Amino acid sequence: MKATSPLYQPGILEGVPAVARYVLFNLAQGSDAGAVRAALKRLSPLANGSDVVLGIGPALVAALGAQVPGLHEFPDLSGHGVKVPSTPGTLWCWVRGDDLGDLLHLTRKVQKALAPAFVIRHVVDAFRHALGESGHGRDLTGYEDGTENPNGEAAEEAAFARGLGPGLDGSSFVAVQQWLHDLDAFEALADDEKDHRIGRRRSDNEELEDSPTSAHVKRTAQESFEPPAFMLRRSMPWMMSMQAGLMFVAFGSSLYAFETQMRRMAGHEDGVVDAMFGISRPVNGAYFWCPPMRDGALDLRQLGL
Numbered sequence: 001m002k003a004t005s006p007l008y009q010p011g012i013l014e015g016v017p018a019v020a021r022y023v024l025f026n027l028a029q030g031s032d033a034g035a036v037r038a039a040l041k042r043l044s045p046l047a048n049g050s051d052v053v054l055g056i057g058p059a060l061v062a063a064l065g066a067q068v069p070g071l072h073e074f075p076d077l078s079g080h081g082v083k084v085p086s087t088p089g090t091l092w093c094w095v096r097g098d099d100l101g102d103l104l105h106l107t108r109k110v111q112k113a114l115a116p117a118f119v120i121r122h123v124v125d126a127f128r129h130a131l132g133e134s135g136h137g138r139d140l141t142g143y144e145d146g147t148e149n150p151n152g153e154a155a156e157e158a159a160f161a162r163g164l165g166p167g168l169d170g171s172s173f174v175a176v177q178q179w180l181h182d183l184d185a186f187e188a189l190a191d192d193e194k195d196h197r198i199g200r201r202r203s204d205n206e207e208l209e210d211s212p213t214s215a216h217v218k219r220t221a222q223e224s225f226e227p228p229a230f231m232l233r234r235s236m237p238w239m240m241s242m243q244a245g246l247m248f249v250a251f252g253s254s255l256y257a258f259e260t261q262m263r264r265m266a267g268h269e270d271g272v273v274d275a276m277f278g279i280s281r282p283v284n285g286a287y288f289w290c291p292p293m294r295d296g297a298l299d300l301r302q303l304g305l
């Protein structure tokens with residue numbers, strides 16, 4: 001029997017790759033809807049959902065005269081002494097693999113397929129760090145990242161839209177937010193202060209019940225929201241020269257889980273700011289819609305293609 005190909009971009013569900021590039025494109029001046037459609041068609045064989053996961057920004061959806069229910073621009077959630085900037089994006093590619101050189105060549109192919117309608121705005125190189133037996137990599141602070149991610153059927157439920165109809169089912173809403181670590185501030189903390197900021201012990205990944213309400217995993221505990229706010233995190237460490245941090249990436253069946261958690265992290269719910277802000281800060285933030293797949297290719301019918 002022929003296996004049915006998934007309705008979603010499979011790279012979203014696969015584990016984090018060894019290396020990746022986050023490539024953000026702008027619309028070139030003067031590009032019209034026809035040029036955009038032609039570029040997306042040329043991109044389609046490359047954006048197979050595994051080597052390249054594709055996300056489309058709200059403004060590009062609108063420029064094509066299309067609509068994706070529930071998609072909106074990333075809100076500026078600054079407040080309570082912390083900055084959570086909104087930097088909307090047009091088209092986003094998560095280029096994935098196990099060799100950085102191969103990724104450069106793949107990025108060049110993607111760039112050529114999208115030219116002249118789109119131009120590269122920003123590329124961030126990322127990598128998996130200190131992969132352990134659990135199958136999860138670590139943030140550059142040394143804490144395992146991804147422990148409480150949903151698995152199997154629950155992961156699919158958290159990450160992909162369903163019940164919305166053909167062209168939308170299997171699609172995903174992604175929040176992309178680059179965090180810049182202050183590793184000097186982090187290293188200056190005693191080990192137990194570090195653990196209480198995260199809410200987990202770095203040495204054995206045990207959750208610490210007695211950590212303060214500002215501890216990161218207490219702020220974001222997915223089942224503590226009403227309704228519960230489950231999503232699929234696929235973040236990766238990044239570095240550029242001597243700057244480094246986490247490219248936070250979370251896929252959801254809607255933008256609800258990320259936005260609700262981010263609001264609480266920034267203190268909008270109860271005035272308590274996530275302790276993560278003492279050792280890191282977001283420098284940008286954007287939402288994209290990741291189209292579904294049909295018969296192994298991107299399904300762009302919602303965009304009129």
Ligand code: HEM
Nearest residue numbers: 139143144145146147148179217220221222246261262280
């Ligand atoms: C510098 C940025 C960040 C770092 C270094 C970081 C790191 C971590 C670590 C180490 C954990 C514990 C292990 C795990 O369950 O994965 C965790 C959990 C979690 N983080 Fe983050 N995180 C960051 C930003 C964010 C943001 C912006 C959000 C959402 C708005 C978020 C949502 C979550 C969630 C939902 C959990 C699991 C909570 C649970 O249900 O127990 N994180 N994070």
